[in-house]
Amino acid sequence: xxxxxxxxxxxxxxxxxxxxxxxxxxxxxxxxxxxxxxxxxxxxxxxxxxxxxxxxxxxxxxxxxxxxxxxxxxxxxxxxxxxxxxxxxxxxxxxxxxxxxxxxxxxxxxxxxxxxxxxxxxxxxxxxxxxxxxxxxxxxxxxxxxxxxxxxxxxxxxxxxxxxxxxxxxxxxxxxxxxxxxxxxxxxxxxxxxxxxxxxxxxxxxxxxxxxxxxxxxxxxxxxxxxxxxxxxxxxxxxxxxxxxxxxxxxxxxxxxxxxxxxxxxxxxxxxxxxxxxxxxxxxxxxxxxxxxxxxxxxxxxxxxxxxxxxxxxxxxxxxxxxxxxxxxx
Amino acid sequence: xxxxxxxxxxxxxxxxxxxxxxxxxxxxxxxxxxxxxxxxxxxxxxxxxxxxxxxxxxxxxxxxxxxxxxxxxxxxxxxxxxxxxxxxxxxxxxxxxxxxxxxxxxxxxxxxxxxxxxxxxxxxxxxxxxxxxxxxxxxxxxxxxxxxxxxxxxxxxxxxxxxxxxxxxxxxxxxxxxxxxxxxxxxxxxxxxxxxxxxxxxxxxxxxxxxxxxxxxxxxxxxxxxxxxxxxxxxxxxxxxxxxxxxxxxxxxxxxxxxxxxxxxxxxxxxxxxxxxxxxxxxxxxxxxxxxxxxxxxxxxxxxxxxxxxxxxxxxxxxxxxxxxxxxxxxxxxxxxxxxxxxxxxxxxxxxxxxxxxxxxxxxxxxxxxxxxxxxxxxxxxxxxxxxxxxxxxxxxxxxxxxxxxxxxxxxxxxxxxxxxxxxxxxxxxxxxxxxxxxxxxxxxxxxxxxxxxxxxxxxxxxxxxxxxxxxxxxxxxxxxxxxxxxxxxxxxxxxxxxxxxxxxxxxxxxxxxxxxxxxxxxxxxxxxxxxxxxxxxxxx
Numbered sequence: 001x002x003x004x005x006x007x008x009x010x011x012x013x014x015x016x017x018x019x020x021x022x023x024x025x026x027x028x029x030x031x032x033x034x035x036x037x038x039x040x041x042x043x044x045x046x047x048x049x050x051x052x053x054x055x056x057x058x059x060x061x062x063x064x065x066x067x068x069x070x071x072x073x074x075x076x077x078x079x080x081x082x083x084x085x086x087x088x089x090x091x092x093x094x095x096x097x098x099x100x101x102x103x104x105x106x107x108x109x110x111x112x113x114x115x116x117x118x119x120x121x122x123x124x125x126x127x128x129x130x131x132x133x134x135x136x137x138x139x140x141x142x143x144x145x146x147x148x149x150x151x152x153x154x155x156x157x158x159x160x161x162x163x164x165x166x167x168x169x170x171x172x173x174x175x176x177x178x179x180x181x182x183x184x185x186x187x188x189x190x191x192x193x194x195x196x197x198x199x200x201x202x203x204x205x206x207x208x209x210x211x212x213x214x215x216x217x218x219x220x221x222x223x224x225x226x227x228x229x230x231x232x233x234x235x236x237x238x239x240x241x242x243x244x245x246x247x248x249x250x251x252x253x254x255x256x257x258x259x260x261x262x263x264x265x266x267x268x269x270x271x272x273x274x275x276x277x278x279x280x281x282x283x284x285x286x287x288x289x290x291x292x293x294x295x296x297x298x299x300x301x302x303x304x305x306x307x308x309x310x311x312x313x314x315x316x317x318x319x320x321x322x323x324x325x326x327x328x329x330x
Numbered sequence: 331x332x333x334x335x336x337x338x339x340x341x342x343x344x345x346x347x348x349x350x351x352x353x354x355x356x357x358x359x360x361x362x363x364x365x366x367x368x369x370x371x372x373x374x375x376x377x378x379x380x381x382x383x384x385x386x387x388x389x390x391x392x393x394x395x396x397x398x399x400x401x402x403x404x405x406x407x408x409x410x411x412x413x414x415x416x417x418x419x420x421x422x423x424x425x426x427x428x429x430x431x432x433x434x435x436x437x438x439x440x441x442x443x444x445x446x447x448x449x450x451x452x453x454x455x456x457x458x459x460x461x462x463x464x465x466x467x468x469x470x471x472x473x474x475x476x477x478x479x480x481x482x483x484x485x486x487x488x489x490x491x492x493x494x495x496x497x498x499x500x501x502x503x504x505x506x507x508x509x510x511x512x513x514x515x516x517x518x519x520x521x522x523x524x525x526x527x528x529x530x531x532x533x534x535x536x537x538x539x540x541x542x543x544x545x546x547x548x549x550x551x552x553x554x555x556x557x558x559x560x561x562x563x564x565x566x567x568x569x570x571x572x573x574x575x576x577x578x579x580x581x582x583x584x585x586x587x588x589x590x591x592x593x594x595x596x597x598x599x600x601x602x603x604x605x606x607x608x609x610x611x612x613x614x615x616x617x618x619x620x621x622x623x624x625x626x627x628x629x630x631x632x633x634x635x636x637x638x639x640x641x642x643x644x645x646x647x648x649x650x651x652x653x654x655x656x657x658x659x660x661x662x663x664x665x666x667x668x669x670x671x672x673x674x675x676x677x678x679x680x681x682x683x684x685x686x687x688x689x690x691x692x693x694x695x696x697x698x699x700x701x702x703x704x705x706x707x708x709x710x711x712x713x714x715x716x717x718x719x720x721x722x723x724x725x726x727x728x729x730x731x732x733x734x735x736x737x738x739x740x741x742x743x744x745x746x747x748x749x750x751x752x753x754x755x756x757x758x759x760x761x762x763x764x765x766x767x768x769x770x771x772x773x774x775x776x777x778x779x780x781x782x783x784x785x786x787x788x789x790x791x792x793x794x795x796x797x798x799x800x801x802x803x804x805x806x807x808x809x810x811x812x813x814x815x816x817x818x819x820x821x822x823x824x825x826x827x828x829x830x831x832x833x834x835x836x837x838x839x840x841x842x843x844x845x846x847x848x849x850x851x852x853x854x855x856x857x858x859x860x861x862x863x864x865x866x867x868x869x870x871x
Binding site for chain 2: 030
């Protein structure tokens with residue numbers, strides 16, 4: 001009993017104010033996890049700059065932006081790392097980001113990149129991932145997925161609470177335009193259930209409860225590398241795949257810290273990018289030195305990278321999600 | 331009398347104030363932020379919201395009915411059969427569904443009843459060869475009954491065990507049959523406790539969120555909680571979140587307090603009991619058979635998904651997991667947090683119970699009591715209707731406004747401890763309430779005569795008399811806190827990683843087996859707690 005009490009006190013004491021680091025990066029939890037890119041990136045950058053960098057993490061990209069909004073100009077962050085293109089317009093509108101002033105020569109994402117405030121650190125395409133032991137003929141196009149009958153079933157995520165869920169809404173909108181509501185209606189019979197986040201959906205999938213799930217083109221790479229199995233594969237869609245680009249930027253506070261720009265520049269190079277594929281399970285968005293593992297060459301190569309501009313997403317997100325909501329909740 | 335009343339009163343009022351501060355602070359934070367950035371409150375109240383509200387109340391009502399009615403049968407059976415082997419284990423297992431994170435429990439029920447579940451081959455003939463799974467209302471109800479039936483049974487059992495043994499003896503001497511005993515002894519005890527139990531179950535089901543969405547089969551099955559969560563994510567609109575929380579409080583709170591006011595006050599025994607505690611009423615042969623049948627059914631229903639969870643947890647690399655310092659650290663953090671939360675929950679609950687009882691007595695003497703008696707009885711419950719994400723966001727805003735951002739590393743854990751304690755209080759209250767009121771009725775006069783007050787009285791009279799229920803309440807509070815998370819989404823306390831946090835993190839990064847292993851570790855820790863508590867609480871003959 002006494003030991004537990006002691007542990008309680010030490011746990012609380014440890015969680016106390018940290019010594020001020022030279023550079024503070026706000027990010028999402030999956031980034032700083034033991035198996036995430038954070039620990040490797042921290043070590044590599046600290047070795048290069050001879051400085052101390054501190055990660056502060058919140059649940060996910062959306063919480064990250066909310067936290068920054070709440071902190072406002074008094075934010076403790078020099079760098080915000082882990083927003084995506086769908087949040088970019090909202091982020092810009094806060095006025096809390098400063099131009100990066102960093103060379104973009106290393107940056108490499110489909111469609112190119114020229115933004116003066118935000119810099120990509122990885123990207124990924126959404127995809128329907130299926131279980132080869134349960135699905136013999138996966139859908140070959142988004143149209144076939146949406147209108148091709150009520151089996152095999154799929155688990156998707158709720159666009160009100162989840163990034164991939166929102167990704168599917170944008171994907172369908174890109175392909176169907178004004179006909180999206182009819183497509184959702186046809187699709188709703190195929191949907192086994194709609195989960196609040198990616199992890200619930202993916203768990204239902206790997207437990208065999210659903211033969212297909214909305215995830216990423218890169219998901220099969222995890223199973224090939226970490227579990228040595230080809231069982232889970234992504235379906236390639238004729239229309240192309242919707243793309244999510246994850247971005248970072250320096251805050252108005254970070255602009256006065258020379259290490260912030262240095263970190264952003266470092267982010268586009270091999271010291272950062274080499275670890276992205278097999279820790280964040282996304283595609284690198286900058287220069288790598290190591291070739292990607294074999295598994296990545298076996299992945300689906302999208303015929304087109306579909307996107308809306310961040311401004312289009314910001315202006316229409318609510319209307320499009322409402323469209324989804326009323327078509328799906330018959 | 332007056333000295334004791336003052337000490338007890340102060341503690342009770344302090345407990346109420348803490349609850350008020352917790353919820354009020356969160357609202358203040360949201361409102362403060364809303365005044366800065368404005369918000370779209372009216373936009374929240376569309377037709378969709380009202381259909382979500384209808385669904386919320388409908389599924390909660392059904393879930394409550396399906397949980398509480400069978401729970402009464404189970405509690406009666408467990409009350410009568412106190413010596414069969416495995417009874418302690420069953421009681422321990424009954425605490426687990428609430429202690430493991432909701433989504434893990436939902437996945438566990440699917441491992442049994444899902445399309446690919448263990449029972450699918452058995453169920454397939456019912457559905458023309460391919461079992462369609464349980465998504466939809468049936469899945470929601472199944473999961474909610476799995477969570478709440480054991481909880482309700484446990485609480486109803488405490489109510490039955492609070493009945494003084496003398497009554498049973500007297501009934502036996504008077505030659506009462508089972509029907510008469512039920513009418514005269516068991517029913518009054520159950521009737522006073524059931525509205526509170528049903529109210530609690532109703533609130534838990536009405537605020538259920540991840541489980542309802544995941545098993546509901548589509549967005550038409552979503553609760554008000556989803557709208558609140560949505561308001562605090564992509565839309566980040568604190569004003570709307572506050573308005574929606576108030577709506578949830580109003581709709582659900584009114585129903586629940588209405589229900590709870592139906593609970594008849596317990597009539598206490600004013601004379602000292604001479605009989606030993608734990609008197610077992612005689613059981614006829616047919617009763618014994620039907621009782622064991624009920625217990626076996628309940629154990630199978632609750633145990634089934636837990637066994638499925640065990641099997642999937644055993645597939646994980648447990649030795650490696652336990653060897654990881656991250657896991658061990660998380661386990662220690664979780665246990666420490668749970669211990670602190672449980673201590674706080676039990677202390678606050680005792681204070682509130684005393685306050686409510688004193689006010690009730692004063693009212694009977696004709697002194698008007700107003701809202702404090704009401705708040706002491708219901709305040710702890712209503713906190714369940716304020717979503718953790720609201721409390722977390724509200725307090726985070728306050729911390730920012732106070733310029734204490736550097737302190738979030740301390741505020742986060744303190745908040746988690748307090749919120750966990752507050753969320754556990756309604757459970758502790760129901761486990762402890764019947765025995766507390768019964769004991770108070772018996773000991774108040776004696777204590778007054780002996781001049782025992784405050785701490786002395788607590789130590790010499792109340793704690794020994796309440797040993798069993800206290801241990802049960804404490805263990806439940808610990809178990810609940812072990813499984814909880816959600817308050818610190820914005821705080822990001824890197825040094826404050828709990829076991830459920832780790833579980834969710836691994837689940838969210840493809841590591842499904844690790845997550846299953848961690849769920850097993852979490853469940854076993856909980857079970858160990860419940861068994862230790864049961865042993866500690868056993869009344870010595």
